Amino acid sequence: MSGNVNRGTGRRVTRRVRGVLGAAVAVCAVTVALPGVASAEPSGAGAAGAAGVERISVAADGTQADGDSADASISHDGRRVIFSSSATNLTSDTASGGSKVFLRDQRTGQNQRMGDLSPIGPPVISGDGEYIGYAHEWITNVRIRQYQTSTGRTASLNCSAYTCDQASLNTDGRYTAHVLRYPRQPTFGQRIEVQDWNNGGANQNVATFAHTKPSKPSISGDGRYVAYQDGQTEDVFVWDRTGATTSGPIEGPDKAASLVQLSDDGGKVVYLSGSDTYVHDIRTGTNQLVPNVKGLAIDPTGRYLLYAPRDTSAPSLVLRDLRTGTDEVVSAQPASAGTDAVSAGGRDVVFQSAADDIVPGDTNGKSDVFARHLY
Template sequence: MRGNTSRVGTRRVRAALGAAAAVCAVTAALPGAAARAEPARAAGAAAVGVERISVAPDGTQGDGDSAGASITPDGRHVVFSSAARNLTPDGAAGTDAVFVRELQTPLTQRMGAYHPIQPPAISGDGAYVGYAIQWFNDVRIRQYQVRTGGTASPNCSAYSCDQPSLNADGRYTALALLIRKPAPANRQRVEVHDWNTGAVVTVASFEHTYPARPSISGDGRYVAYQNGQTQDVFVWDRTTGTSSGPVEGPSTAATLLQLSDDGSTVVYLSGSDTYVHDLRSGTTRLVADVRGVAVDPTGRHLLYAPTGTGGPSLVLRDLETGTDQVVSDRPASAGIDAVSAGGRDVVFQSAADDLVPGDTNGKSDVFVRHLS
């Protein structure tokens, strides 16, 4: 049905897992070819080097652990969660809260007083933030307007929902919605909410609650998601209301990492390798023996963690030239949406105390590596 990819189809056997899985192969129009020019660094952008983000208005280091950061495509806004109480003048509420740092001002704002149970998401223009919270026995999503700090829109008031992904201007939010009733089995839907019109579109329906990990394109046209039970990755197209996939092929177990902001590239993990799938050409690039972490908005730059020991913890690779730049040679981690357009900036978290001068708080901090 239109807008619904509930999987009822041919059974296949995974070579790696030996488990049966259903196949859905619906043809969808995918993004046309487009040039991937490197964007120019914005005027007033920070100099090359590492900048600590989880700091108080006067530059004082945070007094609590910070993590779960994402950066906007223009490298201007960073959203993260922190238990620090001194990042804003009013102080946090004594537990983890969500903050947005505007790097050029610089200004930090707290987004609500709730404790996030997943890393927060930010719209591409930095105008809206969404994150999942525990709401009695359910999980809900709170979405805020950054300019005012006020609630922008309450999500899924009747069900439990999480895993939000916001498009470029915050109009569309892709999320996973859990339906516990009617009994006995839990069910799940991937939905896209249009906050301008109030419309809700079902992208996919599953008879299970394995993570769907929806990832929406900047224009809201495409949503990548996974069937966590069968370990398949699909891409839904709003214009046709159908999904294509599995993008990894008929005999591979895959975990979705991220859809590029321009909707042209899907990155997924399989075994000990990372795969970068070009939706325009249908070709897939193998990045062997690395754990992909994030892709930049154009799909050209891959942030990854080498699997070996003794080397850097985070590396950014230009997939067109094959060149690598070290993001952190100290223990560090990052999440999706960690890379700005053109691979100019990478946000990450680390407890290392020698990335910037004067790091004596003994906490995990959020940093941005500004690259050339």
């Protein structure tokens, strides 16, 4: 991939959403049948498409990782999972020397190492699974390197002498939202930009701040919207490429907020305020309250919210159908997850955990990446 590669228009993944499971909490999962992959299956499961959970951070033959794995994200169709790992045995060409980024193809069960660089922060993946990106150290700065998964071609964002990080990719990888700052002059503040790879890598300014507190951009699937936060005022805004207009603060004037994620369809913004999570509907301007939980991710359709209950006696990860209010347990064991952890229609959730009882035969004593398939 080069900075001038023409990336075609991405096609939105459409899934048939499962029906209402009833008022009680429903616990279900799916296991994809992959050679040598350890999985936990409820009674009666076993074939591909049956309920279960599988460990992603293993070699193609099922060998356990010899290092810690974390920071998983999943493509919209659930086929590709990206994660970072210090393991040296996930691929035949993995060398030691810090964490590396790996792509797991769920259809083939094969792993692919994405470059030799060590990531700074979680890697990200485009909705179609064709592009991945991550920040890494570059001389005295930080750069974002992107890879095309099918060809291995690479390109770096056009950051000049600045530091670029906090990348967010749209569905087909054409647009990359990121934060740009000048590390040797922090008083210069920072900018949120969107780079268009089909326009010679040209950057479009989204917002400019006189500070370097977290900004955390999140871009919609078509690249039209970018949600971001002002870490100093603790406000969340939404930028619209059409007319380059900005709306917000979406949480209103009376409370502080921090951004979680913008849904791929550009319709919902998840943000935190106090001990609660809110899902803001951009079209209606209304907020849906999910009390006493920490929102972690929203699926591409904006219907399913992954959250961590603040009640320590509750399961660590839960997926909520925002339309019906139905909850499904993703992990009862201690676990965590990041944005882009849920595939379209809430079918798959990827997460990390050091628990050794999620799947049978987990004896490596490491943090692993798992996928729970909910139907």
